[in-house]
Amino acid sequence: MEVKTAVERKTGTVNIGELELESGTVIQEVELAYERVGLTDAPAILVCHALTGSQHAVGEKEMPGYWADMITPGGYIDSDRFQIISFNVLGGCNGSTGPLSIDPRTEEAYQAKFPFITVRDMVCAQQIALEKLGIDHLAAVIGGSLGGMQVLEWGVMYPDKMDRLLPLAVTPYLTDYAIAFNNIARLAILRDPNWNNGNYTEGTIPESGLSLARMVGMITYRSGDLFNERFSRKQRAPAGNFHDEIAYEIESYLDYQGKKLTKRFDANSYLYLLKAMDTHDIGRGRGGWQQAASRIEAPVTALGYSGDLLFPPGSLEQFIHQLRQNGKEGKYTLIDTSFGHDGFLVEFEKWGSIIKSELEH
Known part of the structure; x- marks a missing residue:
C-alpha cells in the first residue's frame, strides 16, 4: 500500500517562462507565486482568490489566510483528503509577475508599462504553472468574485481538466453597475x-x-x-x-x-x-455567454449571496439554468446573508457544508 506524504504548507514560485497574452503581447520569464497545502499526491483543488487576495488562502498561524477556516484537516475543504493550491494571479503584487516585477528587457520595474491582462490570461498562466508542478487534472476549481471569474473561465478554456467547478458570488459577465x-x-x-x-x-x-x-x-x-x-x-x-x-x-x-x-x-x-474584471465576459469572442456555457463539461455547483450588489444572484441562477438547458449538470443555491457580496468570505457555517458535500462526490 502506497504511503502518502503529508505536506503541512509549502509556498514558492513557479517560473512558466514566456507567456503570450490574449492581446498578443508576450511577457518574458513569468512567475506565479503559490501556496500548496495537504498531501503531495492527493487529488488537487485549485482555489482562486478575489481582487485584493493573494495565494495565501490558508496562511500561517500568525497571519491566517482568507479561507483559513474553510481549508482545514477534516474541514469543509479537507486538507487531509486533498492538496489545495492557490496562485497569486498574474498582475498581482504578492510574488507573481505584475507591475512591481522587473522587466527583463529593461531591467526596470514594469509599473504602468505592464501589458494589459485579462482573466483568461490569468487562467492560462495557472494552467501552465500547474503542469510545472506536476498536476494535469484537478478535482475541483473554486473561488469567489474575481476568483469566481477564473473558475468560469477554467470551465470554458479547459473543460476536461477538472471534475467539478464551484463558482461563488460571480456572474458570467460583469454588470455595467x-x-x-x-x-x-x-x-x-x-x-x-x-x-x-x-x-x-x-x-x-x-x-x-x-x-x-x-x-x-x-x-x-x-x-x-x-x-x-x-x-x-x-x-x-x-x-x-x-x-x-x-x-x-x-x-x-x-x-x-x-x-x-x-x-x-x-x-x-x-x-x-x-x-481585467471589467472585461470579464465568458461570451466575449465566443458567440455570447450562453454559447460559451455550452463548452463547460464539468458539473457546476454555484452559490449566490443575497444582497450582492456587484454580482446579482439571479444572474448566476440564470447561468445554471442555461447549463441545464444545454444538458449539463448544474446546481444553484442562494445563501441568505446580510454580508452581501462578501458572503463568500464569512459565515462558512451557512454554506461550507455544501462545498464539502460536493467535493465528497
Missing part, C-alpha cells in the same frame, strides 16, 4: 497627485487615491442593512465640521480599511486587476 463602481475607484487613483502616470516611487505612492478606491469597494462588498446594524449612526465627534473631522463610526471604519490596503497592495496592480 459593477463597472461603474470600478471606474470611480480607478479615477480616484489616476487623479491622485502622486500617481505620476503610474511611475510613482515607494515613498510617494498614490496613497490617498488607493485608499479612496478601497472605500468605494467596501461600500459595495457588503449590504446596507449590515452597515446600518453594525454602526447605527454612532458618532465619534460632533458632526459640525466637514473639513477634516471624522464624525461617525462608519467614516472611521472606511478610513481605516482604505489606509490598511495601501500598506499591502500596489496601486498599479489594483488598476490592472480592476480592468
Whole structure:
C-alpha cells in the first residue's frame, strides 16, 4: 500500500517562462507565486482568490489566510483528503509577475508599462504553472468574485481538466453597475497627485487615491442593512465640521480599511486587476455567454449571496439554468446573508457544508 506524504504548507514560485497574452503581447520569464497545502499526491483543488487576495488562502498561524477556516484537516475543504493550491494571479503584487516585477528587457520595474491582462490570461498562466508542478487534472476549481471569474473561465478554456467547478458570488459577465463602481475607484487613483502616470516611487505612492478606491469597494462588498446594524449612526465627534473631522463610526471604519490596503497592495496592480474584471465576459469572442456555457463539461455547483450588489444572484441562477438547458449538470443555491457580496468570505457555517458535500462526490 502506497504511503502518502503529508505536506503541512509549502509556498514558492513557479517560473512558466514566456507567456503570450490574449492581446498578443508576450511577457518574458513569468512567475506565479503559490501556496500548496495537504498531501503531495492527493487529488488537487485549485482555489482562486478575489481582487485584493493573494495565494495565501490558508496562511500561517500568525497571519491566517482568507479561507483559513474553510481549508482545514477534516474541514469543509479537507486538507487531509486533498492538496489545495492557490496562485497569486498574474498582475498581482504578492510574488507573481505584475507591475512591481522587473522587466527583463529593461531591467526596470514594469509599473504602468505592464501589458494589459485579462482573466483568461490569468487562467492560462495557472494552467501552465500547474503542469510545472506536476498536476494535469484537478478535482475541483473554486473561488469567489474575481476568483469566481477564473473558475468560469477554467470551465470554458479547459473543460476536461477538472471534475467539478464551484463558482461563488460571480456572474458570467460583469454588470455595467459593477463597472461603474470600478471606474470611480480607478479615477480616484489616476487623479491622485502622486500617481505620476503610474511611475510613482515607494515613498510617494498614490496613497490617498488607493485608499479612496478601497472605500468605494467596501461600500459595495457588503449590504446596507449590515452597515446600518453594525454602526447605527454612532458618532465619534460632533458632526459640525466637514473639513477634516471624522464624525461617525462608519467614516472611521472606511478610513481605516482604505489606509490598511495601501500598506499591502500596489496601486498599479489594483488598476490592472480592476480592468481585467471589467472585461470579464465568458461570451466575449465566443458567440455570447450562453454559447460559451455550452463548452463547460464539468458539473457546476454555484452559490449566490443575497444582497450582492456587484454580482446579482439571479444572474448566476440564470447561468445554471442555461447549463441545464444545454444538458449539463448544474446546481444553484442562494445563501441568505446580510454580508452581501462578501458572503463568500464569512459565515462558512451557512454554506461550507455544501462545498464539502460536493467535493465528497
